[in-house]
Amino acid sequence: MEFRMAEETLAKIRVIGIGGGGGNAVNTMVENNLRGIEFIAANTDMQALETSKADVCLQLGPGITKGLGAGADPERxxxxxxxxxxxxxxxxxxxxMVFITAGLGGGTGTGGAPVVAKLSKEIGALTVAVVTKPFFFESKNRMKKAEEGWKDLKKHVDTIITIPNDRLLTIMQKGSRLMDMMKKADEVLLQAVKGITDLINLPGHMNVDFADLKAVMKEVGPALMGAGVGVGENRAIEAAKRAIDNPLLQDVGIDGAKGVLINISASEDSLTMNEFMEASSLISQKAHEDANIIVGALFDDTLKDEIRVTVIATGVNGMEEVVTIKKPMQAVANKVQLPERELAIDKHTKIPADSSASSPNKTFNRRNPALVRKQTLPFPSTLDETELETPTYLRQAAD
Incomplete structure (x- = not known):
């Protein structure tokens, strides 16, 4: 079993949130001050872009949608x-490296994410999708769209981390508000991106080289993400166990994983080498004997007396089969059947070559209404709940 620990490198990392759900996730990441990342919000809905906290706002399809959204139509x-x-x-x-985040099941995120992913791969970026799937109580049509979009997106990314919203029900209180649930979905997407990017961008005992990160995440397909927090005398073991037993790991766990990223974070004064070894050893025992395991031990003084362990596992047997949506605590009696037709971008479809050479004076400013690069960013303490993505039947106009 190979452990690799290398020095920090400066890699250009961007996160692009597509559609309403992706835009909400980006807002949450901006509010949490993730370091070393440029944030992009891409949407067909101009109203949503006007409230975005992203560094760059991009209107998609102004000629087709007129800034009014995609009407919950992935094809549009x-x-x-x-x-x-x-x-x-x-x-x-x-x-x-490009992270693509979206809530699958609607129009803009479901239909637009695969297009962005294919382009990201063509420019040579390590491309990672971090997406959510709908709750079981949303319409079957929305679920079917999510599955079609997921299958299409998977073909165009190096790694895809999927968070079924139903899993959030297992970690929330029974009386939780709907908006609390939506915020939790954004927080989980934040954890996935932060768990990976902090390995490169944060100081610590051991940082990860981008080349090693790429070796674990390139062309691996579906991946699993789990996170756990521990306190007290056995906090490292407690956090590691919670990470690998996390409800968000769906039905398969990390057993036999071919690649594992482990982010162990604690305050600089409290993190010990013994804790680092305890957490990393417990997790590595679950992985394949020849797995490529990358571990980062990072400083985060906001954790105080806590230790946080985040695990990203790739090459896990059985992940391809875990694509159906289940009700919490029990399987759906009649599983959603995936349709024969896929909303797909043919792998061999050639995306038009870069035409920037013919437009040398193109700039990021308000003279191009479709593209706005913001000069200053507000950091409000709370997220506007009215902008959180809600199920289709609760919205007057879905994006």
Whole structure:
């Protein structure tokens, strides 16, 4: 079993949130001050972009959607993304790593994410999707769209981390408000991105080289994410156990994983080498004997007396089969059947070549209404709950 620990490197990392759910996740990440990342919000809904906290706001498909959203139609979302290919290329140019975040089941995120992913791969970026799937109580049609979109997106990314919203029900109080649940979904997406990017960007005992990160996450397909927090004398073991037994790990766990990223974070004054070894050893025992395991021991003084362990596992047997949506605590009697037709971008479809050479004076400013690079960013203490993505039947106009 191989452990790799390397020095910090400066990689250009971007997070692009597509649609309402992706935009909400980006707002949460901005509010939590993730370091070393440029944030992009891409949406067909201009009203949502006007309240975005992202560094760059990109309107998708202004000619097709007129800034009014995709109407919960993934095909329309895909067409909108194709209309804005050159603007997407501009904002992603030079990226070493691109995170694509979206809530699957609607129009813009479901249809647009695969288009963005394919372009991201073509420019040579390590491309990681972090997405949610709908709650069981949402319409079957929305679930089917999510599954179609997930299958299409998977073909165009290096790694895809999937958070079924139903799993959030197992970690929330029974009386939790709907908006609390939606915020929790954003927080889980935040944890997934933070758990990976902090390995490169935060100081610590052991930082991870981008090349090693790429070795674990390139062309691996579905991945699992779990996180746990521990306090007290046995806090490292407690946090590690909670991470690998996390309800968000769906039905398979990390047993036999071929690649594992482990982020062990604690305050600088409290983290000991023994705790580092306890947590990393417990997790590595679950992985395949020849697994490539990358461990980072990082400083985060906001944790005080806590220790946090985040695990990203790739190459896990059985992940391909875990694509159906289940009710919490019990399987759905009649599973949603995946349709024969896929909303797909053919792998061999050639995305038009970069036309930036013919537009040398193109700049990021308000003269291009589709693309706005913000100069200053507000950091309000709370997220506007009215902008959180809600099920289709609760909205007057879905994006």
């Amino acid at each position: 979302g895909k067409e909108a993304a194709f209309e804005s290919l050159e603007e997407i290329r501009e904002v992603l140019k030079g990226s070493d």
